[in-house]
Amino acid sequence: MQAEHNLGEHAKWKQIQENTFTRWANEHLKTVGSSIDNLETDLSDGLRLIQLVEVLSQKQLPSHCQDPKFRSQKMDNVSIALTFLMNEGIKIVNIDSTDIVDGRLKLILGLVWTLILHYSISMPVWEGDEEKPPAEVTLTPKQRLLAWIQFKIPYMSITNFTRDWTTGKPIGALVDACAPGLCPDWDLWHPENSVQNATEAMELADAWLDVHQLIKPEELVDPNVDEQSVMTYLAQYPNCKLKDGAPLRPKTDPNSIPIVVPITPMPEPVIVPAEVYPGTESYPAELYPEIESTPAEVDPGYEIVPAEVHPGDEIVPAEVHPGDEIFPAEVHDDILPAESYPGPRPNGLMDGEPAIVLIDAFERIDPNHRTAIGKLYDLYDSSYLITGRALPDAQRFAINFVLENNDVALHINPRFDQQCVVRNSQVRGSWVREERQSTLPFLFRRGEYFAIQVLVTQSCYLISFNGHHMEPFVHRMSYAKVRYLEVAGHAEDIRIHRSEVHSYPKQFIDGMPEPYIPLDLHSTNYNNDIEVEPLNEGDSFLFSGEIDPKCEVFEISFIYPNAAYRDFPFHLKSLFKKNQFVMNSKINNEWSRNAVSNRTPFRKGERFTIQVLITIDFYLIAINGRHFTKFAHRIPFQGGSLLRVQGGIHDVKMHRTRVLDYPQSTLQRQIL
CATH class of the missing domain: 2.60.120.200 (Jelly Rolls)
Structure with missing residues (x-):
């Protein structure tokens, strides 16, 4: 059982920090049946440090001593973990294996904070993120988390992670913004009841959003609270997920101050900018340069997040996806009349009416x-x-x-x-x-x-x-x-x-009206990829089906009919084991960099729809009837004429339609 440590000679905020960091580590270690009771001593043999790094990175570290008894064995274990982190691009400053083996608590807390910054704040893809590669994101981890919170609760004046949380009302607002109706009466709370307010909100978040109480309510509302502890706790919210059966309810007093309740979609993955495809001349769109994001003048009245310099950690690009075995099928190529993006509502007609x-x-x-x-x-x-x-x-x-x-x-x-x-x-x-x-x-x-x-x-x-x-x-x-x-x-x-x-x-499709293309996922012949008409701007592909209860992965790919190999202008994959939604392209038979969302929008055993709309700049992707993300063209889509669907899904059907009304491409088509 985790112990609460009193550091005595250290300030109160230091006590809060050690306890928070210990709880954070244990939330990750419990997935492998391990835990830490004392940060000062329990990492000294390197075993639990290696376990923690493996859980965070989802990678296996090199072989190491499983039963270290001698100081040299412990130092070797710790060195393996630190070397791995440095190879991942994480800056490890002023700490080496002797500091951890000898239990130098201040330096150990600094190491854990570096792990929190990298794996809990810098790396995850959050709702509202700009669609740029992680390496090009200019915000520090602190600025990024603060900007996300301001994005979720713009009606609260939140500019820091200490004094702005003392009433308990901001955490109630954040809980209700993440799950509208879970904490609807936060605006009626009295600021003097700060501990009670924070307790109610944090208990609801713990029970229904899986946001664990890494910090205590009375600590959160303390104006002298440790800033890093508050950031560690709040970093759980961007990827929280509402459980079934949550006690959602309307506001008690309809005459109270109105709450701004945004409709929250799934978070957007980080998107890699378009790249020139060697040897092609058919790509009609220019490749767009990025607009610099350096601060510029702002009109009076715009609130600006104060920039605070924090030693950031370097972020490593996503791993290259190596590709998987193929399960193609035969298909008939039928095309429906034009439809809207991203598809009709449940029970809506899919006839030929104007979009x-x-x-x-x-x-x-x-x-x-x-x-x-x-x-x-x-x-x-x-x-x-x-x-x-x-x-x-x-x-x-x-x-x-x-x-x-x-x-x-x-x-x-x-x-x-x-x-x-x-x-x-x-x-x-x-x-x-x-x-x-x-x-x-x-x-x-x-x-x-x-x-x-x-x-x-x-x-x-x-x-x-x-x-x-x-x-x-x-x-x-x-x-x-x-x-x-x-x-x-x-x-x-x-x-x-x-x-x-x-x-x-359209959120779910229980039955596709004719004509549609049924997809057989059981063929294993590589040469039986589904032949379709070449892709064009305005093409919309609407896939529906049911996810197997034991599904681990399923994929949809648009493919070039290359003679020697088959490149993928667009590939999407849902990985349930890693809880990830991945998009990529394969160029010259090599996978490019993954665009990853660390939350899959699908659930095992349930029906789904995926709509892919091709525009001149992007693939627009809608999941279950809501716009989810976009993926910039890395190679021309015009050459794609094969389709592949594979993985743990069944009863899969596909509608191909033409969407010509979004985006409105020329001024000649204006309605005058």
Whole structure:
């Protein structure tokens, strides 16, 4: 059983830190039937340190002494663990094997903190992350965790990991943001009942989100709490998962201060930028450079997270996936009429009705105006196409989706002076966390016409600029409360075209209407990959099926019909043992770098749908009817004409459709 240590001569925060770090280590060690009682002594023989590193890295360390009795054997074991960490790119500073063998607690705590930073804060892919390779992320671990918390609870003023948590209300808000309805009355709590508030929230998180109490409630609300302990505890929330049967409930007092409750999708994996495919000339799209993410000037009222320098640890790219055995099948190639992205709702028809129906169009001469657009009903997902011309001397203009109380659910702000597009929300009169990074270049030009399309889905806004899809903007407040669309700034000839996408999204498919393609997963002939018509922009592949209760992995791949080998322009895999969703490409018969989400969106024994929509820049992926992520083209999709589905799934069917309405690719197709 884990002991609570009193360090005596050390400050109270040091006691909290050792106990928190011990609990954190034990949460990982319990998966291999081990535990630590005393950090000062229990790592000295190297065995439990090696176990901890193996659990965290999911890799096996070199052979070592299993029964170390002599000091030299213990030092060898510790050296094996430290050498492995350094080879992983983790900076180990001012500590060697003798420090751990001799029980120098301060240095041991520093080592554990390095492991927490790397494996619990830096490496995992979180909801709201920018889709860039980990090595290019510029935030320190502390800034990254703080930015995620501000993303989840923008209506709370959280700028640190100590004094801002003393009332217990912020942890209640965070619990309810991660699982709306689990802790709905946090805004009614009295700040003086801080321990009671934190206890209620943390017990709910422990019971229903698997967020373990690595720190005690009375410690969390202490203004002198150890910052690193609070970060260790809060780092569990980005990847928490709500259990079945949770006691979700509405707010007790409907007249209390409104809570902003974003609809939370699955986290986006880190995406590798597009790369040039050697020897091809058919790729029509330019490869877009990354926009620098260095801080720039911000309009008055924007809240900025103060930059704090923290010695960061280096992050190693994901392992290259070696590929698996193939289970192809024969298929008939039938194509349905055009449909919407990402597919119709449950029980929705999949007939040939138009995907987007024109409702109305507004034209205004005044470049600063607000248009009433009515309620965004749940039964339909609305598409807004805003066209206009940037003034010849334009600096900035903005498009705002405005609530009844004048808050802004979505703010799109092209900035010619900074060559970027800022996305944000305004809550109770205050701007919150900006999103400005993008894998697209700045696509607007002074004096030229533009088209901005916003497709409102249940989980996010899908945005395209002049036909190019960019990073989704996850809902920070209920889109059902949006009532106005506002255009302001250096633009003219503004026109707003509103449409509604019917039967969207489809979460589960119990029966596919004809025609569909049934996929046989039991053939093992490599040459029997499914032949389909060559991939084109606007192609949508909708897969449905059921996951076996004992499934360990399943995969879907689009493949080139190479003579000597078969490259994969796009490959996705769900790994249940590692709880990962992986995307990749195989180029010249070699796997590129994995794009990994450390949470699979699927459950064993349940039905699923996966929709893959091909746009000029990305594959857009929807899981069970919600937009999930995107994957930038690394090699041209046009050459792909084979399909492979394999793994622990059955009753698999595929619909291929054409989607021509998102993103709106040219100004010639505007509705005038």
